[in-house]
Amino acid sequence: MEWHQLSIEDVFAEFRSSRQGLSDGEAEQRLTVNGPNELLEKRARMPLVMFLSQFGDFMILVLLGAAFLAGSTGNPGDMLLIIAIVILNAIIGFIQEFRAERAIIALKRMAGQVADVLRAGQLKSIDAREIVPGDLVLLKTGDVVPADLRLVDGVQLKLVESSLTGESFPVEKDGRRLSDPRLPLGERKNMAYKGTIVSAGRGMGIVVATGMATELGKIAAMIQAEGEAKTPLQRRLAAFGRRLAVVVLFVCAMVFIIGYLRGESPLLMFMTAISLAVAVIPEALPAVVTISLALGAGKMVKQNALIRRLPAVETLGAITYICTDKTGTLTQNRMTVTELFLDGAAISPGFAANGAGGGAVDAESTLSHLLIAAALCNDARKDNGDNMTGDPTDVALYVLALGYGLDPLRLAAQFPRIAELPFDSDRKCMTSFHHGPDGIVSFTKGAVEALVDRAGGIMSAAGVEHLDRGVFIRQNELMAASGMRVLAVAMRKWDKMPGSISSDVVERDLTMLGLAGMTDPPREEALPAVSLCRSAGIVPVMITGDHPVTALAIARKLEMLEEDGERMLTGRELDDLSLEEFERRVEHIRVYARVAPEQKLKIVQALKDKGHFVAMTGDGVNDAPALKRADIGIAMGMTGTDVAKEAAAMILLDDNFATIVNAVREGRRIYANILKFITYSITSNMGTLVLVVLAPFFGMPLPLLPVQILWLNLLCDSLPGLALAVEPAERDTMCRPPVNPAAGIFAEGRWWFMARYGLMIGALALSLQAYASGRGLPWQTMVFSFLVISRMAMAVSVRSDRLSLFQLGLFGNIPLVGAIIITCALQSCVVWIPALNSLFSTSPLSFTEFSIILVLSSVVLLVTEAEKLILSRRRNSRVF
Numbered sequence: 007m008e009w010h011q012l013s014i015e016d017v018f019a020e021f022r023s024s025r026q027g028l029s030d031g032e033a034e035q036r037l038t039v040n041g042p043n044e045l046l047e048k049r050a051r052m053p054l055v056m057f058l059s060q061f062g063d064f065m066i067l068v069l070l071g072a073a074f075l076a077g078s079t080g081n082p083g084d085m086l087l088i089i090a091i092v093i094l095n096a097i098i099g100f101i102q103e104f105r106a107e108r109a110i111i112a113l114k115r116m117a118g119q120v121a122d123v124l125r126a127g128q129l130k131s132i133d134a135r136e137i138v139p140g141d142l143v144l145l146k147t148g149d150v151v152p153a154d155l156r157l158v159d160g161v162q163l164k165l166v167e168s169s170l171t172g173e174s175f176p177v178e179k180d181g182r183r184l185s186d187p188r189l190p191l192g193e194r195k196n197m198a199y200k201g202t203i204v205s206a207g208r209g210m211g212i213v214v215a216t217g218m219a220t221e222l223g224k225i226a227a228m229i230q231a232e233g234e235a236k237t238p239l240q241r242r243l244a245a246f247g248r249r250l251a252v253v254v255l256f257v258c259a260m261v262f263i264i265g266y267l268r269g270e271s272p273l274l275m276f277m278t279a280i281s282l283a284v285a286v287i288p289e290a291l292p293a294v295v296t297i298s299l300a301l302g303a304g305k306m307v308k309q310n311a312l313i314r315r316l317p318a319v320e321t322l323g324a325i326t327y328i329c330t331d332k333t334g335t336l337t338q339n340r341m342t343v344t345e346l347f348l349d350g351a352a353i354s355p356g357f358a359a360n361g362a363g364g365g366a367v368d369a370e371s372t373l374s375h376l377l378i379a380a381a382l383c384n385d386a387r388k389d390n391g392d393n394m395t396g397d398p399t400d401v402a403l404y405v406l407a408l409g410y411g412l413d414p415l416r417l418a419a420q421f422p423r424i425a426e427l428p429f430d431s432d433r434k435c436m437t438s439f440h441h442g443p444d445g446i447v448s449f450t451k452g453a454v455e456a457l458v459d460r461a462g463g464i465m466s467a468a469g470v471e472h473l474d475r476g477v478f479i480r481q482n483e484l485m486a487a488s489g490m491r492v493l494a495v496a497m498r499k500w501d502k503m504p505g506s507i508s509s510d511v512v513e514r515d516l517t518m519l520g521l522a523g524m525t526d527p528p529r530e531e532a533l534p535a536v537s538l539c540r541s542a543g544i545v546p547v548m549i550t551g552d553h554p555v556t557a558l559a560i561a562r563k564l565e566m567l568e569e570d571g572e573r574m575l576t577g578r579e580l581d582d583l584s585l586e587e588f589e590r591r592v593e594h595i596r597v598y599a600r601v602a603p604e605q606k607l608k609i610v611q612a613l614k615d616k617g618h619f620v621a622m623t624g625d626g627v628n629d630a631p632a633l634k635r636a637d638i639g640i641a642m643g644m645t646g647t648d649v650a651k652e653a654a655a656m657i658l659l660d661d662n663f664a665t666i667v668n669a670v671r672e673g674r675r676i677y678a679n680i681l682k683f684i685t686y687s688i689t690s691n692m693g694t695l696v697l698v699v700l701a702p703f704f705g706m707p708l709p710l711l712p713v714q715i716l717w718l719n720l721l722c723d724s725l726p727g728l729a730l731a732v733e734p735a736e737r738d739t740m741c742r743p744p745v746n747p748a749a750g751i752f753a754e755g756r757w758w759f760m761a762r763y764g765l766m767i768g769a770l771a772l773s774l775q776a777y778a779s780g781r782g783l784p785w786q787t788m789v790f791s792f793l794v795i796s797r798m799a800m801a802v803s804v805r806s807d808r809l810s811l812f813q814l815g816l817f818g819n820i821p822l823v824g825a826i827i828i829t830c831a832l833q834s835c836v837v838w839i840p841a842l843n844s845l846f847s848t849s850p851l852s853f854t855e856f857s858i859i860l861v862l863s864s865v866v867l868l869v870t871e872a873e874k875l876i877l878s879r880r881r882n883s884r885v886f
Contacts, residue, residue: 023141043216143155149203153214201222312658324677355406437512439503454494492523558573575595619637621636630650638656697772713846788855
């Protein structure tokens with residue numbers, strides 16, 4: 007039922023209540039039926055169940071199988087290492103899920119703890135959880151509305167509903183019936199919703215919904231219904247793990263059968279096949295992924311982006327749409343006078359948003375009178391710093407006076423206020439009386455249409471002249487069309503105080519001073535941030551509860567609109583569209599205005615259904631469901647509610663939209679680096695696989711022993727792999743399109759790169775084995791060492807798929823240089839330390855023998871560099 011449509015009498019009748027409130031007995035009975043006025047939590051999983059669920063990923067199961075095989079073949083070190091990696095990832099995943107479950111707790115904290123109600127005509131303060139439908143609740147300034155109320159009456163009542171509707175201005179409330187059944191929440195002036203805040207005045211309302219039946223409760227239910235979608239990388243790794251497991255089982259079976267048929271020891275071939283399986287599977291991959299994401303998250307914190315869930319780091323690289331709120335995200339969330347109309351001309355105030363930088367004005371000018379009126383007919387206050395309190399409109403006018411060098415406190419002393427007629431929604435204006443040096447003067451501010459009808463003249467440089475009302479009406483329409491909130495300012499001089507301080511007496515025969523146009527201006531950094539997002543192939547979309555004209559004006563300033571695209575859709579228009587029609591248009595719309603929380607979900611879901619990866623920024627309760635539904639939710643850290651922060655995957659600590667650009671760049675870097683590690687690891691492992699599989703076909707002995715295979719795996723996948731994770735972002739990272747969500751690990755030429763270079767490494771190793779064994783050299787040690795050093799060459803090669811080593815710089819990744827040095831040093835120990843010779847079945851190499859290894863290993867690097875050089879002449883070409 008739409009309560010705002012009913013008269014107060016009908017609402018009382020519906021709830022069998024009255025202006026005296028419910029009796030205590032009736033309230034107690036209803037509490038039993040309806041339950042407490044609180045938000046219910048979804049039944050949480052037991053911590054143990056949550057922890058065990060982390061082991062369900064297919065890649066994790068493959069690794070656990072590899073650990074079992076390693077242990078069964080007498081390699082407890084590898085087994086323990088793999089198990090440690092798996093447990094580390096499980097712990098991290100458990101922490102992430104546990105923290106995400108706290109969103110509903112933050113919602114509960116928003117509700118008021120104590121409420122004033124009328125019970126049988128008696129005023130009582132009760133626990134807000136005991137409120138029931140039909141109760142009469144009294145509201146006063148500073149209260150948090152404890153339930154959804156249909157207002158009975160209100161005295162200068164204003165509510166801040168930004169956390170629920172997205173509207174940044176305090177909303178005037180009263181008890182008058184509204185007839186339109188489709189009014190959005192922000193326009194239901196006779197309703198007060200749970201969790202909103204009383205900013206001024208007082209009022210009384212009858213409770214129409216409690217607990218989960220409130221608008222806040224509906225949002226809580228939507229948050230509970232949302233699951234956690236898998237990130238692009240998680241999907242790719244799952245598919246990668248399944249394919250890899252099949253390939254490994256097939257190859258290992260083939261190696262065992264071939265060796266057995268050639269007369270090799272069954273035990274040796276079994277251990278070799280198992281060792282090869284362990285070696286081919288990149289056990290370090292989960293560790294590299296986790297550490298990459300963790301390091302990236304740490305770097306992002308320094309750039310004011312707090313990552314709450316690690317997978318969000320790589321998700322940023324795939325984002326194609328950013329759906330952002332307007333107020334406080336793209337704008338400053340601070341009303342500012344941006345245009346004045348006086349003396350027949352429009353001017354722009356020239357000072358900073360905090361009032362600094364203005365100059366002095368002629369004391370007799372129209373501007374001076376307007377500024378004095380703006381400062382005195384004003385209830386805003388300023389503390390010892392730059393912090394302002396009061397209605398946003400009053401704050402804007404106060405700052406206007408400061409900007410032109412006036413001191414409102416000094417003016418208040420020179421013109422003490424002696425009476426006032428407060429603002430109300432019927433008159434749409436406010437008047438204050440002051441005792442000035444030249445007698446009594448009143449200043450009036452309010453809606454343009456209200457003041458032009460009450461004014462008899464207009465102040466100009468030549469004195470008071472006849473007022474052309476049409477000029478002011480047209481100017482008001484022009485300024486409003488630019489997204490401004492327009493106020494008219496007027497004055498009147500008095501010989502003595504009027505006998506009656508009523509509107510009919512004091513708000514007539516006014517002298518119009520001018521108009522003040524106010525906007526919530528865009529953040530300075532928002533325009534370049536939006537531009538960078540678009541250059542990176544990311545479409546910014548504004549979703550706001552604000553007025554369509556205001557939303558369009560901000561979108562124009564930020565260049566969010568496209569010449570050939572649709573501009574805007576309102577919440578009401580969205581409701582009128584079928585799902586099919588909306589999905590057809592959704593990719594072309596850049597601004598949504600007057601939308602409800604459910605509609606934000608609809609927008610995000612429609613974009614996801616079209617195959618896009620969607621980021622959603624927001625700061626209010628109304629944003630929480632969409633934050634959780636989006637591929638990555640981004641909450642504001644300074645102005646955001648606890649609900650938004652808990653539902654989000656990332657928090658902007660500085661509320662700076664530009665921080666998203668840095669986060670996207672970092673996300674793309676991390677995702678690219680993870681793919682570089684996979685390319686490096688699979689290519690190198692494929693070289694080993696080719697060698698072990700093909701050697702028997704050429705009548706050669708088994709090239710590597712199980713212990714050597716496992717040493718290769720442990721040595722070369724650890725330090726170099728982790729070093730690749732910190733590779734700096736390439737110069738053109740933000741000029742490339744987003745990561746293709748549909749592409750797999752082996753897409754975009756990566757599989758072909760792995761295959762041809764894996765075959766090349768295997769062929770070089772086979773050639774080395776044939777050459778060395780034919781000359782009586784320690785061929786097995788040479789092949790073993792070649793595979794280590796060639797992997798280091800491959801690690802250098804995969805640093806970029808486009809840029810050569812000379813363009814990247816030899817020391818562009820210092821950790822990788824260190825990892826290569828340490829890896830080569832450890833392999834040298836295996837080759838030249840006698841105690842390790844017997845353990846790894848190696849022999850010391852001569853200078854000539856080692857030089858042969860270096861020459862062959864350099865072939866890998868030289869070929870990849872040559873390929874990059876050739877492809878660099880083709881636009882957008884790359885080696886993988």
